[in-house]
């Protein structure tokens with residue numbers, strides 16, 4: 001992917017996340033893989049609704065900064081996901097209100113209530129609370145890094161995908177499922193046979 005195009009696309013996704021209230025103020029961080037050795041990531045401490053293409057920071061697969069700007073403090077778990085999953089080309093981390101509500105309550109997201117949840121998300125593990133930017137947080141994310149979506153206790157959520165659109169869609173779906181779960185209260189999953197059938201689609 002061409003760097004100029006990647007900068008425009010990532011800014012577009014950040015604005016969409018912000019406009020859809022999937023992230024607020026300077027919260028969250030998003031990245032896209034340009035090629036095997038270069039990743040474009042959001043800068044540290046900036047509002048995601050106000051970014052310009054030139055604000056994004058280019059880093060290599062070890063985290064070395066290759067452009068102007070300071071990358072997000074969380075760039076290490078982005079790198080961990082890219083390094084362990086060859087197919088992953090985009091990572092989105094943010095703090096959607098209903099996901100965080102469940103994450104603060106210590107409740108796992110039920111992604112098997114509706115077909116979309118099964119199809120887009122699969123099982124969503126919840127990792128414990130670790131200080132943002134810490135090595136322990138990176139290790140905890142990597143331990144469940146083969147999942148499409150991850151909930152982070154008292155913090156937020158992470159999704160990954162083969163494209164920015166796929167990672168974005170998974171975050172939007174995750175927040176929808178979290179909100180649905182809070183609205184529905186105590187509900188049963190779809191029948192096991194149906195979940196198996198959907199998982200194979």
Ligand SMILES: [Zn+2]
Pocket residue numbers: 027028093094095132155156
């Ligand atoms: Zn965060």
